[in-house]
Amino acid sequence: MHFSARQTWLTPVLAYVAAALILAFLSHSLPRMLPGDFVTAMYGASDVTLTPEQAAGLRAQYQDDSGFTAFLGRIFCLDWGYSHAFLAPVSALFFDALPWTLVLMVTAHLLSSILGFVLGVEAAWRRGTRMEKAGVGIMTVLEGIPELCSGVLLLLVFALNLGWFPAAGAQTAYADHTFVQQVADRLHHLALPLITLVLAYFPGNFLLARAGMVMVMKSPFVLTARAKGLPPLRVRYAHAARNALLPLVTRLGLRFAFMITGALVVETLFSYPGLGTLLFNAIAMRDLPLIQGIVLAASIMVLGINLALEFVYILLDPRVAHAS
Amino acid sequence: MHLDAGHRIWTDPWFLTGASLLGLLFCLAVFGPVLTPWDPYDTSFIPLDPPSARHWLGINDGGMDIFAELMSGLRNTLVFGLTAAFAGLVLGSVTGLFAAWKGGWVDQILMRLADIVLAIPSVMILILLAAFFQPQPWVLALTLAALTWPTTARGIRAQAMTLKNRLHIQAARHMGGSSRYIIFRHLMPELFPLYLINFAAKLRMAVFMEASLAFLGLFDPSLKSLGLMISYALKYYYMDIWVHWLMPPVLLLSFLIMGTTFVTISLERVFDPRLKTAL
Numbered sequence: 001m002h003f004s005a006r007q008t009w010l011t012p013v014l015a016y017v018a019a020a021l022i023l024a025f026l027s028h029s030l031p032r033m034l035p036g037d038f039v040t041a042m043y044g045a046s047d048v049t050l051t052p053e054q055a056a057g058l059r060a061q062y063q064d065d066s067g068f069t070a071f072l073g074r075i076f077c078l079d080w081g082y083s084h085a086f087l088a089p090v091s092a093l094f095f096d097a098l099p100w101t102l103v104l105m106v107t108a109h110l111l112s113s114i115l116g117f118v119l120g121v122e123a124a125w126r127r128g129t130r131m132e133k134a135g136v137g138i139m140t141v142l143e144g145i146p147e148l149c150s151g152v153l154l155l156l157v158f159a160l161n162l163g164w165f166p167a168a169g170a171q172t173a174y175a176d177h178t179f180v181q182q183v184a185d186r187l188h189h190l191a192l193p194l195i196t197l198v199l200a201y202f203p204g205n206f207l208l209a210r211a212g213m214v215m216v217m218k219s220p221f222v223l224t225a226r227a228k229g230l231p232p233l234r235v236r237y238a239h240a241a242r243n244a245l246l247p248l249v250t251r252l253g254l255r256f257a258f259m260i261t262g263a264l265v266v267e268t269l270f271s272y273p274g275l276g277t278l279l280f281n282a283i284a285m286r287d288l289p290l291i292q293g294i295v296l297a298a299s300i301m302v303l304g305i306n307l308a309l310e311f312v313y314i315l316l317d318p319r320v321a322h323a324s
Numbered sequence: 325m326h327l328d329a330g331h332r333i334w335t336d337p338w339f340l341t342g343a344s345l346l347g348l349l350f351c352l353a354v355f356g357p358v359l360t361p362w363d364p365y366d367t368s369f370i371p372l373d374p375p376s377a378r379h380w381l382g383i384n385d386g387g388m389d390i391f392a393e394l395m396s397g398l399r400n401t402l403v404f405g406l407t408a409a410f411a412g413l414v415l416g417s418v419t420g421l422f423a424a425w426k427g428g429w430v431d432q433i434l435m436r437l438a439d440i441v442l443a444i445p446s447v448m449i450l451i452l453l454a455a456f457f458q459p460q461p462w463v464l465a466l467t468l469a470a471l472t473w474p475t476t477a478r479g480i481r482a483q484a485m486t487l488k489n490r491l492h493i494q495a496a497r498h499m500g501g502s503s504r505y506i507i508f509r510h511l512m513p514e515l516f517p518l519y520l521i522n523f524a525a526k527l528r529m530a531v532f533m534e535a536s537l538a539f540l541g542l543f544d545p546s547l548k549s550l551g552l553m554i555s556y557a558l559k560y561y562y563m564d565i566w567v568h569w570l571m572p573p574v575l576l577l578s579f580l581i582m583g584t585t586f587v588t589i590s591l592e593r594v595f596d597p598r599l600k601t602a603l
Contacts, residue, residue: 015436019443026449030456140338140589144582146532148539149574152554156570160561207589254475257445258529261536264447268540269558283455283541291455299448306443 012310016303023303027296028071031288075296081289085282090293093278100170101274104190105263108197115198116205117248121241123206124213125232136210143203147262151196151269158192165192168271193270200262208251212244219243246317253309256302329517333594342586345579353402356395364388364396364548372565381568385560394572396548401534401580404465408530411469413523416476417515423477424484425507435481438474446471450533454542461534461543468530476522483518484511517595524591528584535577550577 043050043058050058066074074080080090119135126132159167166172170189177185216222217240225239267276275294282290333339352359362369362379366388373383381390423434449471450464487493488511496506537543538551545552550573557570 015439016443018440023444027452030452034456144585145578146581148535149578152574257447261447265536265539280540295448295452299445302445303443
C-alpha cells in the first residue's frame, strides 16, 4: 500500500470528521430515546396544572424537535438549547466557563510538558547516577496517584489546615481590586488546582521523555555530534532531544481523553468555575440540555486539538510524510 | 527470550511492589465481607460515631459502617475495572489479530474504524450515557471497553504483522497449517506479554475512570464506590472525621492505581522490545 503525502493528512482529517459526526449523532439521538418529554418530567408529579397552551409554550421553549441536519446547523450557529437549571442559553453558560478552563488546562499542560521534557532529558543524560534513579522512582510513584487523591490531599493540607490557599473559586467575589491585585488574587486561587494537574501530568511526560531520550542517545548521530566536539548542551538539545520529542507528542494525543477526566475532577474538587464545575452542576441538577451542550462542544474541541497534534507530529517528523 | 523475561519480571522490584499491592487489594475485595460483620447498607448505627472496636472506621452521616462501605466500594470499583479491562482486551486482541491475519481491505477497514473510535473522547460518551440513562455499572464498563479497544488492536496488529512473516510461521503455513491452527497455536501464545501489558494499562484506566465518574455523581448513588465515598466524605471536611472517613478511600484508590501503574511500567520495560534498552 502506497501512502502519498496527501493521504498522510487526509486519513486523520477523515477519521476526525467521522468521529465528530458520530458524537453529534449520539448527542442528538440519545436524548430522543428517553421516554416522556420536558413537560412531563418537570410538571408531571407537581401540583401545577398547565393549560394546553402553556404546555405547548413550554415545549416550544425547552424542547428541541429538529432533525439531525437541522441539529448540525444549530451547532454551528451556537444555538445549543436552553438550560432549565440556570435559566440561560447553554452557549452563554459554556462561553462564560470556557476561559477559566482554558487558563487552567493550558498552563497545566505547558508547565508539565516543559518541566517533564527538560527534566526527562537531563535524567537520561545522567543515566545510572543515584540522582537519576531516585528521580525515576519518585516519578513512577507520582504517576500512580490519581488527581482525585492528590487533589483531596492538597485541599486538606494547604487550603483547610494551613490556610495558605483558598479552598474554592477562581477569584475573591466583589473585591475592590486594582489590576495587579486582581491578577495576584486569581493566581492565588489558581495555584492548588494547577499544582494538582501538574503533579498528575508531569510524571508521565518525564518518564516518556526520559525513555525516548535514552533510546535516541544510543543512535550513531549522537556519537558523531559528541565526537565533533560540540558542547554538551548543544548535543543534548539541538541534536538528541528533538528526536525524543516525538513519542511525547504521540502519547499526548492518546492520554488527552483521560487528562480531561482528571481536569473535570480537579475543577469540581476546587469549585473552579470552569467547564468541569458547570458540568458537575448540570449533572447534579439533571439539566440534560446543558450536559448535552457541554459534552458535545468539549468533545469537538478535544477532536480539534488532537487533529492539530497529528499535524504537529507530521511537522516534527518529516519521515511520516514521506513514509511508504 | 520469554523465559529470560519471565525471570526478569519476578526480580523487578517495581513489579513485585505493584503485584503485592494489587494482590492485597484483591484479597480485601474478595474477603471484605468476611472481615466485617456489618452490612454496608445497614443505616441503623449512630451517625458520625468515631472509630471503635466494633466499628473500625466509625460511622458515616447516614449511619452506615464506613469499613463495610469501603470494602463494598473497593469491590465495585475493582469489578468495574476488571470487566472493562477484560472486555477491552478481548475485543482489541481479536480485532488486531484478525486484521493482521486477513490483511488487505479487511485490515484497512478495521484500522480506519480504530482511528475513528480512538479519536472519540471516551469520557464524553460515558457522561452522556450515564447522565441520560443511568445504566448499571457493567453497561458503562462494556461501553468503556467498546471505546478503548483500538489501542490494544493497534499494538497487537503491529506485533502480529511482524510475527506473521517470521520463519517458523512461514514454515507452519507451508506445511499446510490452517489459519485457525496457526492463529491459536502460534500467533496468540506468542503475543502473551502484550496481553499482560494491555490488561494492566486498561485496568488502571478503567479504575481511574470509575472513581472519577462516581465522584462526579454519574453512577448509581445507591451503589458503593470509592469515588462516591470521597465525594460524600468531602462534604464534612471541616470536622476531624476526615481522618477515618475521607482518608481510607483516598488511600485505597491511590494504592490501586499505584499498583496497576507499577505493574504496567515494569511489564513494559521488561517485555517491550523497543523499550528494552531504556532501562
